[in-house]
Amino acid sequence: MQTDVTKAGATLRALREKSGLTQQNLAAFLGVDQSLISKFETGERSLGVEQLDQLAALLGVDVDVFSSGTLDVPVLRLALRANSISQNDLQAISTINRIALDSDFMARIARINDIDERP
Amino acid sequence: MSDPRGKELQELREQALALRERMGLDTMAPVDPFLMQHLEREKLTLVRYPLGSAISGMCIKGSGGVVIAVNSTMSLGRQNFSLAHEFYHMYYDDSSAQTVCPAAIGTGSPVERRADQFASYFLMPPDALSAAIARLPTGHVDTVADVVALEQLFRVSRLAMLFRLTRDGKVSPEQAAQMRAHVITGARALGYDTSLYEALPDECQREARGYYFVQLDRLHKKDLISEGRYQELLHDVFRSGAPQEADDVD
Numbered sequence: 062m063q064t065d066v067t068k069a070g071a072t073l074r075a076l077r078e079k080s081g082l083t084q085q086n087l088a089a090f091l092g093v094d095q096s097l098i099s100k101f102e103t104g105e106r107s108l109g110v111e112q113l114d115q116l117a118a119l120l121g122v123d124v125d126v127f128s129s130g131t132l133d134v135p136v137l138r139l140a141l142r143a144n145s146i147s148q149n150d151l152q153a154i155s156t157i158n159r160i161a162l163d164s165d166f167m168a169r170i171a172r173i174n175d176i177d178e179r180p
Numbered sequence: 181m182s183d184p185r186g187k188e189l190q191e192l193r194e195q196a197l198a199l200r201e202r203m204g205l206d207t208m209a210p211v212d213p214f215l216m217q218h219l220e221r222e223k224l225t226l227v228r229y230p231l232g233s234a235i236s237g238m239c240i241k242g243s244g245g246v247v248i249a250v251n252s253t254m255s256l257g258r259q260n261f262s263l264a265h266e267f268y269h270m271y272y273d274d275s276s277a278q279t280v281c282p283a284a285i286g287t288g289s290p291v292e293r294r295a296d297q298f299a300s301y302f303l304m305p306p307d308a309l310s311a312a313i314a315r316l317p318t319g320h321v322d323t324v325a326d327v328v329a330l331e332q333l334f335r336v337s338r339l340a341m342l343f344r345l346t347r348d349g350k351v352s353p354e355q356a357a358q359m360r361a362h363v364i365t366g367a368r369a370l371g372y373d374t375s376l377y378e379a380l381p382d383e384c385q386r387e388a389r390g391y392y393f394v395q396l397d398r399l400h401k402k403d404l405i406s407e408g409r410y411q412e413l414l415h416d417v418f419r420s421g422a423p424q425e426a427d428d429v430d
Binding site for chain 2: 121135136137138139141145146147149150153154156157158159160161162163164165166167168169170171174176
């Protein structure tokens with residue numbers, strides 16, 4: 062699947078700003094320079110599939126949003142200041158978000174196969 | 181003249197009691213929120229994870245269910261408070277589907293402060309706390325020993341107990357400041373078990389349970405996911421897919 066870099070960048074910027082995270086937060090999380098995040102958001106540079114997957118987990122969205130450009134999705138809300146968050150905090154947040162995304166994935170599979178989701 | 185703050189507190193008290201009722205809990209008894217039986221029924225997955233010093237917990241309301249995570253590096257008493265705090269986001273906070281909560285109690289945005297107050301009422305219902313205070317030697321909170329007795333009864337941290345007692349006017353802010361020190365040594369000197377004030381051992385700090393496993397088991401048994409995907413999904417909740425060891429030892 063080819064991701065439109067401009068669309069993906071604009072999507073990342075919108076979701077990042079909605080969540081209250083900074084470019085510096087995302088750069089620290091991925092272990093890259095802030096300028097790469099900045100250039101990705103303006104469509105000047107691309108990011109790898111693995112990096113997009115990591116960012117999706119951090120923001121708590123399905124990685125498909127970067128190709129679809131869907132912005133009407135629930136996104137992470139930080140009730141704490143972005144500058145008080147460490148790289149470890151961001152890793153922890155993405156770990157928990159991935160569990161929630163997995164749960165959503167399993168619910169989708171259950172619905173597609175018409176399985177009763179009640180416990 | 182109506183008092184907006186008083187009205188809000190009354191609403192939070194009612195919400196806390198309503199949730200206890202929904203969970204089938206007595207309104208007077210202390211509870212361990214981690215032992216709730218309603219996880220699967222409420223499509224709730226509960227996670228303990230080292231979230232770092234700035235974060236106490238997270239609540240994510242997705243299309244598949246709800247995931248609540250609590251910072252496992254904090255003391256057990258603090259974790260109980262954090263979980264009750266996240267229950268507020270799960271059941272009563274419609275402002276966001278995904279919330280990451282700060283570690284400090286009684287600070288932050290209005291919704292964070294409401295969640296803290298809710299947690300306090302959920303773990304220490306007003307009538308139960310009043311009755312417990314009445315049973316103290318003098319019928320009042322006078323000493324550190326009184327505070328320890330209350331926090332041990334309700335399974336909350338010193339900070340959470342003092343937050344509540346100060347709010348209720350049972351201790352002054354000056355008394356509370358003095359009572360914050362030497363928590364573990366003080367409780368031990370009074371003969372209490374101190375596990376309430378300590379985190380779980382490192383090997384127990386990554387744990388998940390609840391609805392996620394119901395979902396996973398169902399898809400696996402019906403062959404709707406590959407073995408590789410099944411292993412990935414287990415790995416994401418800190419489990420390996422190795423065969424279970426014999427569990428016939430009680």
